[in-house]
Amino acid sequence: xxxxxxxxxxxxxxxxxxxxxxxxxxxxxxxxxxxxxxxxxxxxxxxxxxxxxxxxxxxxxxxxxxxxxxxxxxxxxxxxxxxxxxxxxxxxxxxxxxxxxxxxxxxxxxxxxxxxxxxxxxxxxxxxxxxxxxxxxxxxxxxxxxxxxxxxxxxxxxxxxxxxxxxxxxxxxxxxxxxxxxxxxxxxxxxxxxxxxxxxxxxxxxxxxxxxxxxxxxxxxxxxxxxxxxxxxxxxxxxxxxxxxxxxxxxxxxxxxxxxxxxxxxxxxxxxxxxxx
Numbered sequence: 001x002x003x004x005x006x007x008x009x010x011x012x013x014x015x016x017x018x019x020x021x022x023x024x025x026x027x028x029x030x031x032x033x034x035x036x037x038x039x040x041x042x043x044x045x046x047x048x049x050x051x052x053x054x055x056x057x058x059x060x061x062x063x064x065x066x067x068x069x070x071x072x073x074x075x076x077x078x079x080x081x082x083x084x085x086x087x088x089x090x091x092x093x094x095x096x097x098x099x100x101x102x103x104x105x106x107x108x109x110x111x112x113x114x115x116x117x118x119x120x121x122x123x124x125x126x127x128x129x130x131x132x133x134x135x136x137x138x139x140x141x142x143x144x145x146x147x148x149x150x151x152x153x154x155x156x157x158x159x160x161x162x163x164x165x166x167x168x169x170x171x172x173x174x175x176x177x178x179x180x181x182x183x184x185x186x187x188x189x190x191x192x193x194x195x196x197x198x199x200x201x202x203x204x205x206x207x208x209x210x211x212x213x214x215x216x217x218x219x220x221x222x223x224x225x226x227x228x229x230x231x232x233x234x235x236x237x238x239x240x241x242x243x244x245x246x247x248x249x250x251x252x253x254x255x256x257x258x259x260x261x262x263x264x265x266x267x268x269x270x271x272x273x274x275x276x277x
Contacts, residue, residue, distance in 0.1 A: 010106075013108075013109060014105055014106050017104075017105035017106075017108050018102075018105050021101070021105065021124060021128065024125075024244075024246065025128065025132070025244075025246070027244060029243040029244050030244075030245070033243065033245070033250070034243075034250035034251075034252075034254070035243055035250065035254075036239040036242050036243060036250050036254060036255070036256050037253070037254025037255070038239075051228055054224060055221045055224055055225050056221075058219075058220050058221040058224055059160055059219070059221045062219075062220045062221070063160035063219035063220060063221055064158040064159070064160050066153075066213050066219060066220050067153045067157060067158045067160075067216060067219070068158055070153070070213060070214050070215070070216045071216065073214065077214070078214055078215065081210075081211040081214045081215055082215055084207060084208070084211045085179065085208065085211035085212060085214075085215055085217075087204075087208060088179030088180070088182055088183045088208035088211070088212070089179065089182070090134060090135070090138050090178070090182040093130065093131075093134050093182065093186055094131060094134060094135060094138075097127050097128075097130050097131040098131060100123075100127050101124060101127055101128060101131065104120050104123060104124045104127075105124075107120065107274050108120055108121075112273075113273075115266075116270050116273055116274075118262075119262045119266055119267060119270045120270065122247075122261050122262050123261075123262070123267065125241075125246050125247045126193055126247050126261060128246075129189065129193070129237065129238070129241050129246070129247050129248075130186075130189050130190065130193070132237050133185055133186075133188070133189035133233070133234040133237040133238065134182055134185045134186055134189060134230075134234070136233050136236070136237055137181050137185045137229050137230045137232070137233025137234060138178060138181055138182050138185065138230075138233075140229065140233060141176050141177075141178050141181040141226060141229050141230075142173075142178060144175075144176065144229075145173040145174065145175055145176055145178065146166075146167070146168045146169075146172075146173050147165070147166060148163060148165065148175050149163045149164040149165045149166060149167045149169075149172040149173070150162070150163045150172065150173075150174040150175040150222070151163060151164070151171065151172050151174060152171055152172070152173070152174040152216075152217050152218065153174070153216040153217065153218065153219060154171075154216045154217060155171045155172070160219055160221075174217075174218055174219065174222050175219075175221065175222045175225060176222055176223075176225035176226040176228075176229050177209070177212050177218045177222040177223045177225070177226035178226065179208050179209075179211075179212050179218075179223075179226070180205070180208060180209045180212060180218070180222070180223040180224075180225075180226030180227050180230065181226040181227075181229045181230040181233070182208075182230060183204060183205035183208040183209065183227075183230065184205045184209075184226065184227040184228075184229075184230035184231045184234075185230035185231065185233055185234040186201060186204075186205070186230075186234075187201035187202045187204065187205040187230075187231075188230070188231050188234035188235060188238075189234045189237070189238070192234070192238050192248075192256075192258060193247070193258060193261075205227070205230075209223040209226070209227060210223075238256050239256055241256075242256035242257075245259075247259055247261075
């Protein structure tokens, strides 16, 4: 086989692996499989009402005061948060997970041992879950915030009501906070896969949310709405995966439970095999 033919074969296999991964995500749940249980509609409606009240009360009670308070902070406090807040960018999660998925698609081939391919598939499913759990609510928030067009604090100051609806401009994209959406989606997603990291991830999410207020790019109501959007969005994606038995499974009580993944020892063994191949 010529070099050109080999390259064409690798590209075809790479594209096939990507298509297979996407198809796996969109496949129908098993006909007899359990579906994740959700609270009754009345409870969901009550939860939505409570969330709406909390956000509305925050607008009246805290938003203007938070701007004045943040502006009164000394630069020695504000400046570190200008660096911390950038850790809430979705790219810190989406780019590495996307690259890992592409590398796995490029490395997978029928000639590999069955166990190696199983471990790679398990890693791909969990990596894909983290990517989707952050990307889906993040995309939703990005659209909503530009439709609402709420002015950021550094534009409107202590006026918490200035909005330019349907204006796709960054300075009028305050509600909800995209950083808070990303941070809380990541906390829920990573915490669902690795429960021991929950405290660390939720501490990170809260820190990002606070940083957005301190650097006056968001109001408290923005970060609360972003936190709700990110957390619920990640849970929806988790339930989507559980219904299809991808990294999660629906338990007898209707809750989503994570499936055991490969051990670190096995992952390292697979990595060494791929690197030496």
